[in-house]
Structure formats: C-alpha cells, structure tokens
Amino acid sequence: MLLSIRSLTKVFPGTRALDGVDLDLHAGEVHALLGENGAGKSTLIKCLTGAYARDGGVITMEGAAIDPRSTLEAQGLGIGTVYQEVNLLENLTVAQNLMFGREPRKWGLVDSRALRRQAQAVLGQYGLDIDVDRDLGSYPVAIRQIVAIARAVEISGKVLILDEPTASLDAREVAMVFDVVRGLRARGMAIVFVSHFLDQVFELADRVTVLRNGRRVASQPVAELTRMSLVEQMLGRALEEVVEAPHEGSEAAPPLLHFTGMGRKGVIEPFDLTVGAGEVVGLAGLLGSGRTETAELLFGIRPAQSGTARDANGDIVLSNPRTAIAAGFGFAPEDRKLDGIVGDLSVRENIILGMQAQRGWARPIPRGQQNKLAEDYIKRLDIRTSDREKPIGQLSGGNQQKAVLARWLAMNPRFLILDEPTRGIDVGAHAEILRLIGELTRAGMSVLVISSELDELVAVADRVIVLRDRRHVAELTGSAVGSDRIMQAIASEGEAA
Amino acid sequence: MNTRALPLYATILIFLAAYALAFTQFPNILSTRVVGNLLTDNAYLGIVAVGMTLVILSGGIDLSVGAVIAFSGVFIAVMLRDTGLHPLPVFAILLVLTTCFGAAMGFLIHRLAMPAFIVTLAGMFLARGAAYLLSVQSVPITHPFYRTLTDAYWLMPGRGRLTLIGCLMLAVFVLGMVIAHRTRFGASVYALGGGEATARLMGVNLGRTTVLVYAFSGAMAGLSGIVFSVYTGSGYSLATVGTELTAIAAVVIGGTLLTGGSGYVFGTLVGVLTMGLIQTYLVFDGTLSSWWTKIVIGLLLLAFILLQKGLLTLSQTRLAKGTA
Structure with a gap:
C-alpha cells in the first residue's frame, strides 16, 4: 500500500466536513473519489495536499506518517495535484512551465537549449511532440492538462491527484488525457481521480470511494459496481425507499418559449426546450451534469454559440443578461452570497x-x-x-x-430561472419558497427550477429534464415525474433517453 | 510564433517605418550625430524604463521613479557642494538609498497586500518632498569628475558622439534582457504577472520576487538620476516631473501588457527610441510645436492598446477554432 488515510477528520465552524474518513491508495491504481456537493471530496484533497491542516486522523505514505503543511511540502513528499484550471501559466512557454523552478543553468543563467531539450524529453514520454518554445496559452486545454500532469509527475512522482481534470474537455481530448493517465498507472503511480462524469469513472477507475456528508459510504472495486448502486450511494437512498408522489397530470400549457438547438462548446451540448405558460420545468442531474450551465446559457451569462430562442412574437436575443432581462427573463443564481445579493x-x-x-x-x-x-x-x-x-x-x-x-x-418577468432556490435555508422557509413558486405559476409565470433535491423537484415541477454529462438525456412528464424515474435516468447508460 | 511577440514586432516595424519616413525627408536623420544624440538624450529615460518594464511584467506599477530621479540629482549636487566627497562614493550611497527605498515599497506592497499604485504614489510624494527638503533651487554641479564623465565619448565615423551615458543605457538594456529572460528571478517575475495564485502553486516566492522587482526599479531610478545629473550638470527638485508616465508609455509602446506577464525588455528600448525619434523629427522640422510629441505619443499608445486587445481576441478565437 502506497498511501493510507485513517479516520481523517476536518471540522469547520458549524460542520464536520470530514468525519473519520479512511482511504487506501495502492501503487498502479486509479482510485475514483465520488460524491455530491458538500460530500467532502475537496476537503479531503486539500488535507492531502497540505492546503488544510487536518483536525484528526493519520496519513501514512509508504509506512511513514506524513503531515504536509503546504502544497510545496506535499509535492516534496511525492503528492502532486492537477486541478481543473489554474495549474500553469499561460504566459510562459511550455518548457518554462514544465521546468519552472528546476531550470537547467549554466554559469548562473538559464540554459535555454538544455531547457528545451529536457522539456521535449519529458513530454516525449507522454507521446507529445509539440513546440515547447510556444506559449502554453496557445495550446488547447487538453495539451495544457497533459503538461500539468507531466509537471506534477516530474516533481512528485508517487501520488497524482486529478481534480476534475476533464471538466472542460471534449470527448477526443478526454481520450487523450486518459491515455496519459493509463500510462502513468502502468508505471506504478497511484492516481486519485475526482470526476462528476460516471461514464469516465467506469472507463478509467479501478476502485471507487464514495463520500457523503463528510463520511465514507463505501470503497469498492469498480467491477463490483453498477451505475444504479453508485448513484444510490452518492445520493444516499435506495430506490425501494422512494414512494412515488402522486402527480396531477397538468393539461398541456400553451407554449411560451421555444429554445432550439441551444448549445455552447465545452459547456453544454445543444438541447431543445419548450416552456409552457405557467409551467414549472425542473432540471435534475448530478453536480457538473450541466444544470447550472443550461440556466446560464438561457440567461445569456455564457451565451449560446448555436441555436435560437423564440416566443410568439419571433426570435429573442439572449447574448447577455441585459438582453435576457429585456426579454422578460429572471435568474436567481445558485450562489446567493456571491451573485445574488449586495450584502451591505x-x-x-x-x-x-x-x-x-x-x-x-x-x-x-x-x-x-x-x-x-x-x-x-x-x-x-x-x-x-x-x-x-x-x-x-x-x-x-x-x-x-x-x-x-x-x-x-x-x-414582473414572464420566465424565472431559479438555481437551487432552497439551498442552505431552513425547512420552514423551504416549504414557503416552494409554495411561492406554485403561486407564481398560477399567476401565469413560467419557472425553471434547478435542484439537487429530487423530492423538491417532484413536488414542484410539472416536467423534469434530466441531464447527464452536459447533455439533456431524458424528459419526464406528468405522472412519470418521480424520484426513482429521475434516478434511473441519471444512472442509465449511453444515449438512451 | 507566439502571439505574445506580435506587439514587439509591430513596435519594431513602426520604428523602422517611421525612421525610413523621416529619412526620406531629412537624410541627415540617419547620421551618426543624430543617432548618438538619440541615445544620449534618452539615456536616463531608457534606464528607468528597464526597471519599469520588470515592474509592469510582474503585474505592478512604480509611480515613484520620476521623483526618485529628481531626488537623486539634488542629493548628488548637494553632497558634492557641501561635502568633500568624490562623486563615485556619492553615487554608491545614492544607489544604496534608492534600492532600499524601492525594496521598502515592494515590502509594503507584498506584506500589506496594498495596490502598487497607492504605495508607489506615496513613494512619489515622499521622494519629491525629500528633494525639496534638500534644496528648492537648482544646484549646479562643478566637480571636475563630471567634466571627465561628459567628455568620455567615442567619436564615431561621421563625427557622431557615442557618449558614456548612451553606452550605459545600452548596457542596462542588456542587463535587463538577461535578468528577464535568462534567470529564475526573471521567470518568477513573468509568473507573478501571469497570475499570483498559480505562481504560488508553482513554487514562486512571491514576497521575495515583489521586493526584488521594486528594489531593481529603485536602483534603476537612482542610476537614471546619476545619468540625468551628468546630462544636465545640475540637480533640481522640480526636474523630471511626469517621467514615470513617459517611462510607462515607452514600456507599453514597446509591446508590454500593462496587466503584466507579457512583454520584452527589448521592446522597451524600441519604445524609448521611437519616442526619441518623434522628438528629433520635430526638431528637424522646426515649424511644429514640441507639443506634437505628446499628441503623437498619445496616438501611438492608443494604437498599441487597441492592437494588444485585438491580438488577444484573435488568439482566443483561433484557439477556440483550433480545438473544435
């Protein structure tokens, strides 16, 4: 065993972010770390890389107890991390990024010829033959990600933590990065792989550890898992427990808005969506499945690169929030403190x-x-x-x-988008907000609700769109709206909708 | 080719085109006399602009340098007048002073996480005030060593003078290029300008880099003050008002991004020479007001900011297409 974590605990004021978590990492394995928002994945990684000081537990590396207090110290111990973004500097060349801090020197000055040669040699191990004297920023994200991995491996060399490395890559690029990761596994590295994409977990990982609410739910070989059991573990409920809430099939509302083929590369695959007047449409899916991205697209925060939006009077321009507001849209974002209110x-x-x-x-x-x-x-x-x-x-x-x-x-908008409207509020207020949504729609307003709480969606939505891997994969209407159906759609494989 | 280098090529192209244009009108403008004077007249600006380039590359700004140059001139002149010291030890004391002054500003910027703009603005008032404190009047420098310095030149073919201070400026540019492109410190400066959080993750010592970069700028301002005192033969507390802004303009015209992390020291040399060329042209023409220099520099600045913005957009769309 290469790295072993025993009863790791981290307490923040008011919450136990990690509560006695165990994790074993073996050399030559890819270990996926899964969990919904707030499950404790990031906290675990930050404890491992020295960004947080842990409050309890033991971490041993090759039998010796370690206690990294900074990213640099963790790197020195052999633990390297590649984040989704901000790993490297786009304004430096590939070679400079790769060798930063370890540049070969001659007479006290950087030997740029040796620098280039060494950088090429390192990248050659990953099958990458690129001009290392060009700025890193001029290469696509996948190449940057591989350079970041190469740098982390060069510096650390034992444990590699990949924190959502594929979140902004397309399928071909993901395959490229995965080939690199498989090569490292063959070389005996231990790799921690954090991802929201279940398909990728099944494709790449050997073992899976699921966290929920700061506790370890399970740790098992991926071969013994099905998608369904994985989703159950992540969401913390078994299917049979779910009682399907009876849902009144509302008569088809007259359509208010048509969105056709709306999409943005690397953000959300093109989708069609029709919203009826006075209708509540729910968006369901795991974290990172493209729920918030769909909302941002519709509100012009990250404008669509393709597709059209129409209402009864013709096309609507949604190129930025201003135009969306002018079109009668409203958007209450997920992060209230950051984007929603002006606290002072x-x-x-x-x-x-x-x-x-x-x-x-x-x-x-x-x-x-x-x-x-x-x-x-x-x-x-x-x-x-x-x-x-x-x-x-x-x-x-x-x-x-x-x-x-x-x-x-x-x-007085006609279409209101609510991203996690009940996050972090108490039970009483929770019910009031849901009641309020009902009132608004009776007055003719259309509402799009994004929520991680399946029960909430079932209670409030007339129709639920299920997203997976940045794609709209299913649409449930009327009596089909139920927690178990949504979960099945989230977990189902392939293109089936 | 890197998009980052495009503004540099544009600068060089504009400089050459402008020179060619001026040459067709006044063939004398290519004589070694004019070239020699171009270097001598802009020596103090070029030296201080090298320090400014590194500061801007690190994502900062140093507004104190103009005042530090004035302070240096007055300090030297007063020291030479009131003490029996030889200029060389006075230069050494001055350089230590201005370097420490810069380092102190860098320390405050890093330690208090204060905007460089505010800290160096305070530094500007401090240095200017200190200069007034030493002497309100212009103090002439009569030390014989100064004659030796002004008389030290190489007579180029065509009777042009390559002066000591002109050579010093070129040497400082070489030093700046070596520091920026061939040392780990230089890489750290670019890293800091590229993104503080990422730079920290990559192991850059942010505090050390910030202090050093402002210390270097302070040292260059002191050196520039020495050169300016040699050039004018006096020290005056009201001199070089706004020189920090001229230096920033030279850096930007030289293709360095004001947001930091992108640019070349060599570009700054071309920027300084371009501005000098405009002035020289106006002198040759004789009918135009010298204020035209400011107008042309203003237009050039605007053009460069637009060019950089355009290049940024271009490279981003090209990248987006490349991955599609």
Whole structure:
C-alpha cells in the first residue's frame, strides 16, 4: 500500500466536513473519489495536499506518517495535484512551465537549449511532440492538462491527484488525457481521480470511494459496481425507499418559449426546450451534469454559440443578461452570497435593484414608491426582517433568498430561472419558497427550477429534464415525474433517453 | 510564433517605418550625430524604463521613479557642494538609498497586500518632498569628475558622439534582457504577472520576487538620476516631473501588457527610441510645436492598446477554432 488515510477528520465552524474518513491508495491504481456537493471530496484533497491542516486522523505514505503543511511540502513528499484550471501559466512557454523552478543553468543563467531539450524529453514520454518554445496559452486545454500532469509527475512522482481534470474537455481530448493517465498507472503511480462524469469513472477507475456528508459510504472495486448502486450511494437512498408522489397530470400549457438547438462548446451540448405558460420545468442531474450551465446559457451569462430562442412574437436575443432581462427573463443564481445579493445594501435597496437598473439610473424610483414596493414584498413573501432598511447580509439565508425573489418579481418577468432556490435555508422557509413558486405559476409565470433535491423537484415541477454529462438525456412528464424515474435516468447508460 | 511577440514586432516595424519616413525627408536623420544624440538624450529615460518594464511584467506599477530621479540629482549636487566627497562614493550611497527605498515599497506592497499604485504614489510624494527638503533651487554641479564623465565619448565615423551615458543605457538594456529572460528571478517575475495564485502553486516566492522587482526599479531610478545629473550638470527638485508616465508609455509602446506577464525588455528600448525619434523629427522640422510629441505619443499608445486587445481576441478565437 502506497498511501493510507485513517479516520481523517476536518471540522469547520458549524460542520464536520470530514468525519473519520479512511482511504487506501495502492501503487498502479486509479482510485475514483465520488460524491455530491458538500460530500467532502475537496476537503479531503486539500488535507492531502497540505492546503488544510487536518483536525484528526493519520496519513501514512509508504509506512511513514506524513503531515504536509503546504502544497510545496506535499509535492516534496511525492503528492502532486492537477486541478481543473489554474495549474500553469499561460504566459510562459511550455518548457518554462514544465521546468519552472528546476531550470537547467549554466554559469548562473538559464540554459535555454538544455531547457528545451529536457522539456521535449519529458513530454516525449507522454507521446507529445509539440513546440515547447510556444506559449502554453496557445495550446488547447487538453495539451495544457497533459503538461500539468507531466509537471506534477516530474516533481512528485508517487501520488497524482486529478481534480476534475476533464471538466472542460471534449470527448477526443478526454481520450487523450486518459491515455496519459493509463500510462502513468502502468508505471506504478497511484492516481486519485475526482470526476462528476460516471461514464469516465467506469472507463478509467479501478476502485471507487464514495463520500457523503463528510463520511465514507463505501470503497469498492469498480467491477463490483453498477451505475444504479453508485448513484444510490452518492445520493444516499435506495430506490425501494422512494414512494412515488402522486402527480396531477397538468393539461398541456400553451407554449411560451421555444429554445432550439441551444448549445455552447465545452459547456453544454445543444438541447431543445419548450416552456409552457405557467409551467414549472425542473432540471435534475448530478453536480457538473450541466444544470447550472443550461440556466446560464438561457440567461445569456455564457451565451449560446448555436441555436435560437423564440416566443410568439419571433426570435429573442439572449447574448447577455441585459438582453435576457429585456426579454422578460429572471435568474436567481445558485450562489446567493456571491451573485445574488449586495450584502451591505438594505433589504429595500436589494429589492428595487433590478427594477432601478431596468429603468436606468438617471431616473431614480421615488423614495415613497421604493418604500411601498419593499413593504409590499416584505409582507407578501413574509421576509422576516426588523425593518426594510436592515442590511440584507444580516438576514437568514431563507429571507435573503426571498428578497432575491422579490427583486425579480418586482420586475414582473414572464420566465424565472431559479438555481437551487432552497439551498442552505431552513425547512420552514423551504416549504414557503416552494409554495411561492406554485403561486407564481398560477399567476401565469413560467419557472425553471434547478435542484439537487429530487423530492423538491417532484413536488414542484410539472416536467423534469434530466441531464447527464452536459447533455439533456431524458424528459419526464406528468405522472412519470418521480424520484426513482429521475434516478434511473441519471444512472442509465449511453444515449438512451 | 507566439502571439505574445506580435506587439514587439509591430513596435519594431513602426520604428523602422517611421525612421525610413523621416529619412526620406531629412537624410541627415540617419547620421551618426543624430543617432548618438538619440541615445544620449534618452539615456536616463531608457534606464528607468528597464526597471519599469520588470515592474509592469510582474503585474505592478512604480509611480515613484520620476521623483526618485529628481531626488537623486539634488542629493548628488548637494553632497558634492557641501561635502568633500568624490562623486563615485556619492553615487554608491545614492544607489544604496534608492534600492532600499524601492525594496521598502515592494515590502509594503507584498506584506500589506496594498495596490502598487497607492504605495508607489506615496513613494512619489515622499521622494519629491525629500528633494525639496534638500534644496528648492537648482544646484549646479562643478566637480571636475563630471567634466571627465561628459567628455568620455567615442567619436564615431561621421563625427557622431557615442557618449558614456548612451553606452550605459545600452548596457542596462542588456542587463535587463538577461535578468528577464535568462534567470529564475526573471521567470518568477513573468509568473507573478501571469497570475499570483498559480505562481504560488508553482513554487514562486512571491514576497521575495515583489521586493526584488521594486528594489531593481529603485536602483534603476537612482542610476537614471546619476545619468540625468551628468546630462544636465545640475540637480533640481522640480526636474523630471511626469517621467514615470513617459517611462510607462515607452514600456507599453514597446509591446508590454500593462496587466503584466507579457512583454520584452527589448521592446522597451524600441519604445524609448521611437519616442526619441518623434522628438528629433520635430526638431528637424522646426515649424511644429514640441507639443506634437505628446499628441503623437498619445496616438501611438492608443494604437498599441487597441492592437494588444485585438491580438488577444484573435488568439482566443483561433484557439477556440483550433480545438473544435
């Protein structure tokens, strides 16, 4: 055994991010680490690479206990990491990146000829024959990723951690990177592979460890696993436990918006989507499956490179959020604190923000009207705040979320996108938000809800689109909307929808 | 070829084209006299621009250098007037002072995580104030060693003078190129400008690199002050106001990205010479106001910023297509 982790514990204020996790790494194996958001994958990796100091547990490497306190120290111990992004410097040449800090020198100066030769020799081991004097930034992401892997292996050489290395690669590029990883496995490296793509896990990994809520759920050879059992472990529920909620088949709503062939390379495969008036469409899928990306595409944050959006009056331009707002769209993002609220502004200011932006800053909304609007929404959505002038950052998560909703409602959109609307809010507020969504749609608004909570989707959505590996793979309507059906669609193999 | 190098080629091309254009009008502009003067007149600017290039490559800015040059001139002049010291030890003391001054600014920038703009702005006022404190009036330098320095030149064929300070500037550019492209420190400077978080992951000592880069800029400002005092034969606290901005302009015209991480020291030399050429042309013409220099430099700056932006967009779309 090369590396062994025993009862690793990491505590953050309020949560146990890791709770007695065990992990064994053998030389010459690819070990996949899986889990949903907040399961503890990143924390585990950060403890391993020295970015976090652990609060308990033992890590031994080749029999000796180790305690890395920085990335550099971990590298020195033989643990190298390649992240999804920001590994290397695009403004330096390939050779400089590869040999950074270990450049061959002659008379105190960097020997650029030897530098080039050594870099070529290193990349040659990976079957890569490229001009190492060109800037790294001029090569596609896959090449950069292989250079990053080569550098990590050169420096560390025993354990290689790949943290979602394929998240922005296309199929051909993934195959390229995988060939490199297989070569390293054959050379006896131990590789930790973190990915959200189940297909890739089954293709590459030898063993799988699943984490959930900071605990290890299971650790098993991939050969003994089925997709279904893996998804069950990740989501933490067995299929038979699921009671299918009876769902009223709503009569087909008149279509409001048609999206045809919308897609963006490396973000989401082209998809078709029709949204009816007063309909709630749910987006389901594992983390990284393309849910948020779909929303960002529709709202013009990452505009589509292909496809069209139409309503009854013709084409709609969705090239940036401004045009999307002009088209009557609204978007409450997943990360409320970062993208949704302005913490230092008052509840009132946060509520009128969108409306004011739409009016143009040269025509301020009269203060009396602002107060009235804010009071109205505070009452209507039951936002719990001592008064409307309180900085919104001091409110609880649920009330912040309601204020974000109020902001969009004040602008009276026809299509509202809610990304994880109930994340991090308490149970009571949770139910209220769901009730509110129901109210809005009865008033004719169309809503797209993204959620990791299957029960929530089942409760609120008329129709659920299931995504996997950045592709819309299934659509469930009416009575077919149920947790087990969604899970099956998430886990099902291949192109079947 | 790297897209990063394109602005450099553009700079060289513009310089050569401008020179050719001026040559057709005034053939004398290619004489060794004019070339010699071009180097001598811009020596102090070129030296300080080398320091500025490294600072900008690291993703920073140094606004203090113009004031440091003025301080250096006054310091030398006052020391020579009031003490019996030979200029050489005075130069040494000055260089130690300005290097430490730069290092201190770098330390603050790194340690307090303050924007370089603010810290070096404070440094600018400090250095300018210190110069006033030493002397408000212009102080002439009469030491005989200064005559030796001004008289040290090589008479090129065609009676042009390649002066000591002109040669010094060229030497400093060579030094700058070696540091930037052939040392680990230079690689660290590029890394820092390319992205702080990534640079840290790759093992760059951020604090050391930041302190060293501003120390180097301070040293170059001191050296530039010495050269300026030789050039003008005096020290004056009101001299070289705005030189830091001229140096930044030379760096940008030389093809270095203001956001850091991309550019060449050699480009800065071409940038300095381009600006000098414009001035020389105006002198030859004789009818145009010298303010035209500023206007042309402004236009050139604008053109280069647009060029860099265009190249960035171009390389990104090409990359996107390449992977498709």
